[in-house]
Amino acid sequence: MIKDKQFLDPNIIVKLGKVNLVARLVVEGFISGLHKSPFRGFNVEFAEHRQYLPGDEIRHIDWKVYGKSDKYYIKQFEEETNLKAYIFLDKSASMDFPRSGDSLSKLTYGSYLAASLAYLMLRQRDSVGLVTFDSEIKNFIPPRSQAGHLHQIHEVLTDLKGESDTDIAKVFHQLAERIKRRALIVIISDLFTSSDQAVVNALKHLRHLKHEIIVFHLLSKEELELDFKNVGRFIDLENGEKIVIAPKEIRGLYLEKIGSFLDYFKQNLLEANIDYQLLNTGLPLEYPLFSYLSRRMKRRK
Amino acid sequence: MFGLSFLNPLLLLGTLASLIPLLIHFLSKKEPVPQVFSTLRFLKEAAETVQRRWRVRNFLLLLVRMLIIALLAFLFARPAITRSTLTRVRNIALIIDNSPSMAFHSNEESRFSEARKVAVKILRDLDESSRALVAPLLTGDKSSLVFRRNSEELVRDINDLRLGRSAGNFFELLSLVTRQANQQNVQLEKIYFITDRQQSVFNQVKPELGKTTVPISVILAGEEHYRNAAVLGLRSRSPFHFEGAPESFSLELGAWSSDSVSQANVLAVSVNGEKKIQTPISLDQSKTTRNFSYTFTRPGQRLITIELDDDGLKEDNKFSRLIEVSPRPRVLLVSEKDDLSAKRAAFYLKGALTTSFADQERLVDLMLIPPEKLASHNLLSFNLVIYAGLRQLTRSARIMLEDFVSAGGSLLLLPDENIDLTIINNELSGANRRYRGLLPAKLASRTKPPKPLKLQVENWKHPLFQSVSEARETIFKTASYYEYLALGTDFSDDVTILARYSDQAPAILMKKFGEGRVVFSTTSWGGNWNNLVSSPEFLPLVFQLTYYLSQPPLTAAPSDEVASSQSAIENFPPFESDLTMVTLKTLKKNYPRFNWSFGFTERAAPRNRLKMSRREIDIPILVMIIILMFTEALLTHRVEKSYEHKNLDF
Numbered sequence: 001m002i003k004d005k006q007f008l009d010p011n012i013i014v015k016l017g018k019v020n021l022v023a024r025l026v027v028e029g030f031i032s033g034l035h036k037s038p039f040r041g042f043n044v045e046f047a048e049h050r051q052y053l054p055g056d057e058i059r060h061i062d063w064k065v066y067g068k069s070d071k072y073y074i075k076q077f078e079e080e081t082n083l084k085a086y087i088f089l090d091k092s093a094s095m096d097f098p099r100s101g102d103s104l105s106k107l108t109y110g111s112y113l114a115a116s117l118a119y120l121m122l123r124q125r126d127s128v129g130l131v132t133f134d135s136e137i138k139n140f141i142p143p144r145s146q147a148g149h150l151h152q153i154h155e156v157l158t159d160l161k162g163e164s165d166t167d168i169a170k171v172f173h174q175l176a177e178r179i180k181r182r183a184l185i186v187i188i189s190d191l192f193t194s195s196d197q198a199v200v201n202a203l204k205h206l207r208h209l210k211h212e213i214i215v216f217h218l219l220s221k222e223e224l225e226l227d228f229k230n231v232g233r234f235i236d237l238e239n240g241e242k243i244v245i246a247p248k249e250i251r252g253l254y255l256e257k258i259g260s261f262l263d264y265f266k267q268n269l270l271e272a273n274i275d276y277q278l279l280n281t282g283l284p285l286e287y288p289l290f291s292y293l294s295r296r297m298k299r300r301k
Numbered sequence: 302m303f304g305l306s307f308l309n310p311l312l313l314l315g316t317l318a319s320l321i322p323l324l325i326h327f328l329s330k331k332e333p334v335p336q337v338f339s340t341l342r343f344l345k346e347a348a349e350t351v352q353r354r355w356r357v358r359n360f361l362l363l364l365v366r367m368l369i370i371a372l373l374a375f376l377f378a379r380p381a382i383t384r385s386t387l388t389r390v391r392n393i394a395l396i397i398d399n400s401p402s403m404a405f406h407s408n409e410e411s412r413f414s415e416a417r418k419v420a421v422k423i424l425r426d427l428d429e430s431s432r433a434l435v436a437p438l439l440t441g442d443k444s445s446l447v448f449r450r451n452s453e454e455l456v457r458d459i460n461d462l463r464l465g466r467s468a469g470n471f472f473e474l475l476s477l478v479t480r481q482a483n484q485q486n487v488q489l490e491k492i493y494f495i496t497d498r499q500q501s502v503f504n505q506v507k508p509e510l511g512k513t514t515v516p517i518s519v520i521l522a523g524e525e526h527y528r529n530a531a532v533l534g535l536r537s538r539s540p541f542h543f544e545g546a547p548e549s550f551s552l553e554l555g556a557w558s559s560d561s562v563s564q565a566n567v568l569a570v571s572v573n574g575e576k577k578i579q580t581p582i583s584l585d586q587s588k589t590t591r592n593f594s595y596t597f598t599r600p601g602q603r604l605i606t607i608e609l610d611d612d613g614l615k616e617d618n619k620f621s622r623l624i625e626v627s628p629r630p631r632v633l634l635v636s637e638k639d640d641l642s643a644k645r646a647a648f649y650l651k652g653a654l655t656t657s658f659a660d661q662e663r664l665v666d667l668m669l670i671p672p673e674k675l676a677s678h679n680l681l682s683f684n685l686v687i688y689a690g691l692r693q694l695t696r697s698a699r700i701m702l703e704d705f706v707s708a709g710g711s712l713l714l715l716p717d718e719n720i721d722l723t724i725i726n727n728e729l730s731g732a733n734r735r736y737r738g739l740l741p742a743k744l745a746s747r748t749k750p751p752k753p754l755k756l757q758v759e760n761w762k763h764p765l766f767q768s769v770s771e772a773r774e775t776i777f778k779t780a781s782y783y784e785y786l787a788l789g790t791d792f793s794d795d796v797t798i799l800a801r802y803s804d805q806a807p808a809i810l811m812k813k814f815g816e817g818r819v820v821f822s823t824t825s826w827g828g829n830w831n832n833l834v835s836s837p838e839f840l841p842l843v844f845q846l847t848y849y850l851s852q853p854p855l856t857a858a859p860s861d862e863v864a865s866s867q868s869a870i871e872n873f874p875p876f877e878s879d880l881t882m883v884t885l886k887t888l889k890k891n892y893p894r895f896n897w898s899f900g901f902t903e904r905a906a907p908r909n910r911l912k913m914s915r916r917e918i919d920i921p922i923l924v925m926i927i928i929l930m931f932t933e934a935l936l937t938h939r940v941e942k943s944y945e946h947k948n949l950d951f
Contacts, residue, residue: 094339106339192340223339232336234344241341244333245348248944249355253347261343 049073083126084143084181087114088172089160090189090218092134093237096162098222106218109281110188111157113216113288117186118153120289130156133171134164143183165238168193172202176209184212186292191217191265192238200268207272214275214292217265221282226254308379315374319367326363358940365933372926381917391431392448392487394478394515395420398496399437399465413464416495419520420459423493427451432487436478438496439465446477448487471496479515495520518896521888569608630684630851634669642718642827643690649826649834650689653843665847672698680705684851685713690827692717693724703739707815711850712739714821716786718829722746730789739819741796741810743789753781754802756838765799765811765849769841780836782808785824820850 052061052072062075095107104112114130121128122145129143130153139156141149168189179185185206193199207213221227228247235242247254262278269276277291307313338344397420403413424433432448435458440446449455471494482489492515569579606621632654636647647669654667665685670678672688675698680686686705691714706712716725722744730743756777761770769776782802788810792798795813799820802808812819824830833839888897 097337097339099337190339192342220339226344228336230331231333233333234336234338234341236341237337237339243341243345243348245344246352246355250344250347250351252943253351254343257343257346 049075083121083124084183085117085121085126085128086131086143086175086179086183086185087117087128088131088133088175088185088187088189089114089157090134090166090168090187090191091132091138091160091162092164092166092190092192093162094166094190094192095218097237098220103221104281105162106190106220106281107160107162109279110216110218111160113188113218113279113285114186115154115157116285116289117292118150120292122147122150128153131175132156132160133168135167135170137171137174140178162237166193169195169198169202172199172206176202176205179209179211182210182212185214187213187215188218189215190219190223191215196261196264200265200272203269203274204272207274212275215265215269215277216288216291217262217276217278219278219280221280224258224280226251304383306381306383308381310378312374312378315377316371318374319371321370322363322366358936362933362936362940365929365936369926369929369933372922372929376919376922376926379917379919380922383916391427392433392482392490393423393427393431394434394436394448394482394489394492395423395459396436396438396471396474396478396492396494396496397459397462398469398494399439399462400469403497404464412497413462416520417459417462419495420493421456424451424455424459434478434481434487435459435462436474437462437465438469438471438474440474440477443477446481448482448485475517482515489515491515492517493520494518497521516896518898519892520898569606571604571606571608573604574606630665630847631682632665632667632685632687632847632851633678633680633683634667634687634689635672635675636669636689637692637717638671640690640692640717640719642825642829643692645828645834646689646715646717646826649828649839650687650843653840654847656840664844665851675701680710681708683710685711685847687713687715689715690717690825691715691725692719693721694728696728699728699739703814706739706817706819709816711817712814712819713846713850714739714819715826716744716822716824718784718825718827720744720786720825722786737793737814739812739814741788741807741812741819741821742792745787745789747784748787748806749784750782750802750804753783754785754804756780756782756808757801757803759798759800763797763799765845769845776841777838780831780833780838782824782831782833784830788823818850820846 049062049065050073052074056074060074062073065071065073065075089110091107095110096105098105118128118130125145127143127145128149130139130141131137132139141152141156166189168191187203191199203213203215226247231244231246233242233244266276266278275291277288279288397416399413403416404411420435427433429451431451433451433455434446434448435455436446475492478492479489481487494517496519570577604621604623606619608619634647634650634654637643651667651669654665656664668678668683672695680701683705686702688702702712714729725740726743728738729740730738758766758773758777760766761773766773777800785802785806785808788807793812797811798807798809799811800807800809806823808823810821810823812821824833826834828834833842885897888895
């Protein structure tokens with residue numbers, strides 16, 4: 001169990017590389033650790049008994065209980081899941097950061113997260129689809145629940161490269177038009193775009209169409225802490241712009257700015273009843289998986 | 302009038318150190334490291350507001366640091382605010398030294414005439430209401446000492462002054478002058494003493510000077526001088542030599558002048574505390590020569606002392622030099638008793654080495670022994686062992702000789718005409734042994750050239766031949782060599798061929814062995830193989846060899862060591878560092894009571910002199926530095942503090 005669990009740690013994942021392998025190890029490790037968790041019995045076999053009322057089908061009567069208690073009880077089954085889930089993965093250039101060191105880039109972390117989620121969903125016999133985008137939709141894999149579908153998703157995730165700038169709002173509006181049936185949408189993105197307002201509006205549009213939305217806001221440790229020592233010529237990954245900065249000097253104000261950026265999303269998405277989860281790429285993958293599962297449970301109730 | 306003055310203005314250069322923070326700033330400035338980042342959106346927003354503020358703050362910090370260093374340098378330079386006020390020094394006394402030594406002149410004018418000029422100049426600088434007293438050091442008429450109005454009359458008095466014929470007493474005159482001032486109700490403000498007197502004079506009056514409160518300005522004739530060379534000519538920097546030994550000392554004095562006129566101008570020379578010469582020198586002899594003789598006959602130390610003074614041979618004009626006279630070299634002559642050729646060689650050698658020429662001492666202390674007595678003598682007490690007539694050698698004798706040479710002794714090996722080549726090769730050539738032998742090479746055979754040969758010196762610059770090299774055309778040309786021992790060619794690096802025969806075969810060879818040297822002659826000195834012993838070159842050759850081999854092998858003897866019968870050259874005083882230089886600085890330190898100046902350069906015009914009052918401003922600067930340091934600490938703290946930000950809580 002401990003052996004499985006260790007694959008949730010990004011420091012170990014970074015050494016594994018292959019998306020499918022990572023997804024399987026992460027999810028298996030995660031689930032095996034779940035046995036004592038409050039999520040026990042999320043799967044299809046959960047049932048309850050209630051007293052037989054006239055009009056109920058006779059074939060649903062639990063004869064074993066009748067044998068013991070001499071009373072009619074209906075064995076009620078949980079409805080088979082027909083959850084459709086989409087994973088929207090941002091693959092813009094800003095996601096390809098940090099590029100150096102042992103830490104995972106946001107894109108890699110996002111890929112592993114997407115793969116793990118897909119694996120988990122398919123294991124629960126939910127159907128899952130994948131959308132990658134930057135300034136436009138790059139890949140669109142509609143949701144399916146066959147086991148072989150996972151392979152297709154993994155292929156897309158394996159070939160991902162961070163490039164181009166981002167236009168999240170435009171993409172989300174397009175997707176809102178395209179996805180007709182209610183679905184669970186998991187968004188994995190750093191939400192770096194020119195207008196935060198537009199992104200919130202686009203998310204609200206999706207929410208308006210009755211989709212359940214979970215936003216995994218992915219940021220790296222470097223972005224959250226700006227812990228650089230020396231004066232540097234900082235180069236924007238998306239537009240190549242350059243600026244010379246002494247990080248030590250501007251750190252205070254930077255932290256304020258990025259703090260208010262995060263607060264903006266947190267507050268607005270909460271108001272729109274959208275789940276928002278800030279993810280540091282240094283965190284183990286089980287955090288987003290928990291987040292997803294808790295959302296899944298809510299939906300079931 | 303206010304101004305700024307510094308006690309140590311040179312230290313103001315330290316303000317340059319204030320550039321250090323600036324230098325550090327520029328040196329530590331690095332090219333920004335390229336750093337990719339996901340988005341510049343927040344960085345740009347933050348930088349626009351913050352970086353300008355940061356630049357101002359850092360600039361302020363740099364400025365404060367530079368200012369602190371500059372102020373520190375400023376503080377060390379001891380600044381003071383000066384305020385000038387006009388003061389009037391009116392009543393003065395001029396004491397002019399008219400002792401005979403003032404007649405000395407190193408240039409066209411005598412000191413006395415220069416002194417008068419300075420006095421006149423001082424008077425001319427006084428205003429007319431001033432009163433002055435002119436007093437020659439040698440004053441006959443005490444009643445003439447009166448303070449008078451500054452006038453041409455006083456100048457005439459000065460010009461009328463004449464040189465006296467005694468030393469005079471400054472202290473007495475000083476008391477007289479102050480007494481006169483009191484009697485005549487004159488507020489005496491300054492006393493000038495224009496003199497060529499040196500320090501010793503002031504030593505005598507030093508305790509008395511405390512009694513007068515009037516400032517005294519001493520204007521000294523001459524320039525910086527050596528205190529303990531006052532009369533030894535060093536004052537005028539002319540040479541002073543003392544040289545020659547043992548027959549005669551000659552002593553030459555340079556130009557000189559005494560401090561005062563005393564009848565005790567004396568030159569004395571002592572050896573080991575015993576005065577060998579003491580003679581008066583008259584004052585007008587500015588250049589004099591004295592000769593006397595003294596001979597070193599015994600080894601040991603000689604303390605030569607020269608004293609030359611005008612005040613009864615005081616310690617301050619005494620120079621001493623210790624000379625070490627070394628004993629005569631000790632030479633051990635080893636010779637076979639029953640071998641005729643060996644006996645002949647020993648006979649000639651003994652004769653040469655024990656000859657005493659005229660009044661000269663014997664060259665060496667010689668001892669003659671047969672080889673079997675070698676063991677009963679301590680070889681190490683000899684400088685040189687001469688083995689005359691080497692025929693065969695016992696092993697114990699060989700070991701003794703090797704030990705002697707290894708320890709630094711010298712060995713002269715002369716073969717016998719009946720030499721046993723096999724035994725000698727076995728014992729001495731080192732052919733069959735692990736270590737090298739005493740011989741320079743293996744002995745090959747006796748060789749008889751078809752016609753007689755001559756000796757040729759290989760290198761006249763070699764120390765052995767240096768002293769006879771002037772006679773190189775004639776010396777060593779008379780003797781003929783009929784037979785010699787040919788050598789093998791296996792010479793090692795430490796063998797030097799000193800002389801060859803005219804057929805180029807080696808004649809005299811030297812080999813370094815351990816710390817010592819072995820000289821080997823390939824021909825016998827017994828008389829049958831050559832006619833060397835009866836030729837005129839025998840004595841020079843023996844003397845050169847003996848003298849050379851009895852010296853320590855490496856370097857020449859130290860300069861203050863002379864061998865008996867050698868001459869010594871000594872300079873007195875030995876070194877400038879042995880003397881004490883009298884400078885204005887030392888005078889001011891030793892006699893703070895006086896205001897000193899050298900060489901009649903005093904322009905101490907007392908007339909309406911500007912008096913500067915200094916108010917040191919160390920404390921305010923110190924306070925400024927402390928405030929700045931506090932500011933610096935505060936700024937640094939704020940800078941450091943502003944680097945600290947809590948990470949976002951998420």
